[in-house]
Amino acid sequence: MAQLLDERDLGVLTSSMSLLVALVSNNHEAYWSCLPKCVKTLERLARNQDIPQEYTYYGIPSPWLQVKTMRALQYFPTVEDPNTRRSLFEVLQRILMGTDDVKNVNKNNASHAVLFEALALVMHLDAEKEMMSQCVALLGKFIAVREPNIRYLGLENMTRMLMVTDVEDIIKRYQAQIIATLKDPDISIRRRALDLLYGMCDVSNAKDIVEELLQVQMTYKLYLSTADFAMREELSLKAAILAEKFAPDLSWYADVILQLIDKAGDFVSDDIWFRVVQFVTNNEDLQLYAAMKAREYLDKHAIHETMVKVSAYILGEYSHLLGRRPGWSPREIFNIIHEKLPTVSTPTISILLSTYAKILMHTQPPDEELQKQIWEIFRKYESCIDAEIQQRAVEYLALSMKGAALMDILAEMPKFPERQSSLIRKAEDSEADTAEQSAIKLRAQQQTSNALVLTDQRPANGTQPAPQLGLVKVPTTTSTDESTSGQGLAHENGTVAVVDPQPHSGPSPDLLGDLLGPLAIEGPPGTAPQSDPSVASGLEGGPNQDALALAPVEDQTSTIQPIGDIGEKFRALCLKDSGVLYEDVNIQIGIKADWRGHHGRFILFLGNKNTAPLVSVQALILPPSHLKTQLSLVPETIPPRAQVQCPLEVVNLQPSRDSAVLVFSYKFGTNVVNVKLRLPAVLNMFLQPIIVSPEEFFPQWRSLSGPPLKLQEVVCAF
Structure with missing residues (x-):
């Protein structure tokens, strides 16, 4: 191999270097004699010595050979000979200094290929701080260029630079530029920028970075497309982790997390608000402040349901600390x-009932009028069709009539055992995956189905994941499942005991948030079962289907009737x-759903509420001619107590009052259920506001001439 590297012909030398790269990647120990020859080859190319014209590409001496040579050198752990090391760094310095952007795309591609390989080699060799600073400066310049591929590579290599000692402070100089790339139109660039900010964050800059992430989250909500579901979830997760790891004080942490829930509630996983509850419970100095902030957020006219959950839980536990000031x-x-x-929704009602019971317990001496109001609510829900809510209402009503004994039964939750944050553990797990592994996983998922199945993997002892105060159901002949809502009270042989609701330690299966509450079962996503391709609807449409799509949805003849009014549910949505x-x-x-212009993206959550599977599941979209739809494959079987997520893409081609119809059917036991749902x-949903100031609007309005200056038409939407 060493003799082959003495070859003067660059064609033979390029082939030999390819062989060397393959060999040293497997075992570098046998090829130390090749290292100085590789450095000499790089010197020859860098100085453009004896390079035939046919091996020069846009003035660059054999860029392919340069890249392969530097890649081979990266398989050796170090360069021990001082003369060889000095020669190598001189070559690398020449490459770093001699790369400029030009208008010719081909030359830029070749020179940047050489440059980025040189940067990788500099990091591998752990060069002097001066050269590392030069590398960071180059990467900072690349972040600002117009070419998206170069911006991506600049961010990716700067993230790798974080692993090198003594360069974090240099990278922080480019913090503003990196934050700006979080708004880049290319989602790949935004991901790399988020990874870089997450890696470079420490106590000194955490406050600035987290506050910027909150602002960017709002920007995403206003401007970015429906393709950014996962991006916004990842941003929320990392903002929550950074707030926890580097919080300068407890009140700042509470402010950040509550702002995050307020601005991006749909993309805040249950793990985040579970962690907030755990953090507040374990820090007595934070409890009064958290209760005050929760009270302030409830004053808002419209808040996300996750904020209602957090605020209700915190106020149920700690509202007595606020005193009896006005308001x-x-x-x-x-x-x-x-x-x-x-x-x-139903799961949140369970939390609110627990909060009412806690407020009663903390109100001493009892407020008779308040007591009557809360008892009336409990009595109302004693006949609720949902077994979880019904049982809470019945038992809270009975408990609240026990007088002073209520103080012992509904005492404050004890502190959680100290453990690593589940959010940090989730982030560490995701960082372990390389880009190549992620791509392989994505391709594997696309080859089967886009539907995501979440199965019940709770322990046999019934341990529950959510840190909410509630009641564990006692199995009866009328209940076929157990609640997965959080528990604070447990029935056991007719007695009532306080239990500690531990937040689940595994990763949250549904980063988009859960619509189904009790069906959001702990555990990693299972593999989507294979389904009948005939079930899925592709890009459908056409006049032949309009008649069915526009037809009124009639009540289906079945022994299994829907819960609630289907029409009311449709109008609410x-x-x-x-x-x-x-x-x-x-x-x-x-x-x-998420909407952007004439594009819409649905996630259909199909939740099996039983302990037996639902079989012969079929779903078909019948769109009118103005809509194009694409529904992912729907599994033919939904496992017991599992949730299936099926993406549905919708494109609106023209204005119309008509709506698409979902034809859905399944079989349970001997019952076959067929429903048609608008x-x-x-x-x-496809309308977008245009913000125009009076100064902009009225000059254009007054410039119009001729009737009609006003036109009004009233149409019926449904």
């Missing part, structure tokens, strides 16, 4: 929480982006 009394706190009850589309005793179909992909 902070137990009755006023109860009233402002109770105002949110009509707007929340026409005014908001998430909620329940259909529910019966066996299944719950939820929707989460999808809330209606005209108002």
Whole structure:
């Protein structure tokens, strides 16, 4: 091999270097004699000595050979000979100094290929700080160029530079530029920028970076496309982790997390608000401040449901610390929480009932009027069709009549055992994956199905994941499943005991948030079962399907009837982006949607509520002619107590009042259920506001001439 590297012909030498790269990647120990020859080859190329014209590409001496030679050198752990090391660094310095951007794309590509390989070799050899500073300066210049590929490589290599000692302070000089790339149109560049900011964050700059991430989260909400679901989730997760790791004080941490939930509630996983509860519970100095901030957020007219959960839990535990100042009394706190009850989903109602019981417990001496109000609510929900809510209402009502004994039964939650944050553990797990591994996983998922199945993997002892105060259901003949809502009280042989609701330590299976509540079962996502390709709808449309798509959805003849009014659920979803589309005793179909211009993206949540599988599951979209839809494959079987997520893409081609229809069927036991459900992909969802100031609007309005200057038409939407 060493003799081959003495070859003067660059064609033979290029082939020999390819062989060397393959050999040293397997075992470098046998090829130390080749190292100085590689350095001499680089010297010859860098100085353009004896390089035939046919091996010069746009004035660059054999860039392919330069790249292969530097790659071979990176398989050797070090360069021990001082003369060889000095010669190598001189060559690398020449490459770093001699690369300029030009208008010729081909020359730029070749020179940058050589340059980025040289940067990788400099990092590998752990060069002097002066050269490392020069490398960071070059990368900082690349971050600002117009060419997206160069920006991407600049961010990627700067992230690698973080592993080199003594360069973090140099990289921090480019913090503003890196933050600016978080708004880049290319999602790949935004991901690299987020990774870099996450890696370079420490106590000195954490406050600035986290606050910028919160602002960027709002920018994403306003401007970016539906392709940014995962990006916004990742940004929320990393902002929460940085706030926890580098918080200068506890109150700042509370402010950041509550702002995050307020601005990006749809993209805040349950793990984040579970961690907030754990953090507040374990830090007594934070409890009063957290209760005050939760009370302030509840004053807002419209807040995300996750904020309702967090605020209700914190105020249930610590509202008594606020005292009885005007606006902070137990009755006023109860009233402002109770105002949110009509707007929340079933799992959140369970948390609110627990909060009401806690407020009663903390109100000493008892407020008779408040007590009557809360008892009336408990009595109302004693006949609720949801078994979890019904049982909480029955038992809280009975407990609240025990007088002083209630103080012992509903005492404050004890501190959680100290453990590593589940958020940090999740981030560390995700960082272990390389880009290549991620691509392989993505391709494997695309080859099977886009549907994500979440299966019940709870321990046999019934340990529950969510840090909420509630009741563990006692198995009865009328209940076929256990609640997965958090527990604070457990029935055991007729007695009541306080238990510590530990947040689950595994990664949250649903980063988009959970529409189904009790069906968000702990555990990693399972593999999506293979489904019948005939079930999926492709890009459909056409006049032949319009008649069915526009037809009124009639009640289906089946022994299994829907829970609630299907029409009301549809109309409610026409005014908001998430909620329940259909529910019966066996299944719950939820929707989460995101809209950008004439494009819409749904996530259909199909949740099996039973302990037996649902089989012969089929779903078909029948769109009118103005809509194009694409539904991912739907598994033919939904496992017991599992949730399936099926993406659905919708493109609106022209204005219309018509809506698409989801034809859905399944079999449970001897019952076959067929339903037709209107999808809330209606005209108002595709509208976007245009913000125009009076100074801009009226001059254009007055410039119009001739009638009609005003035109009004009233149409019926449904």
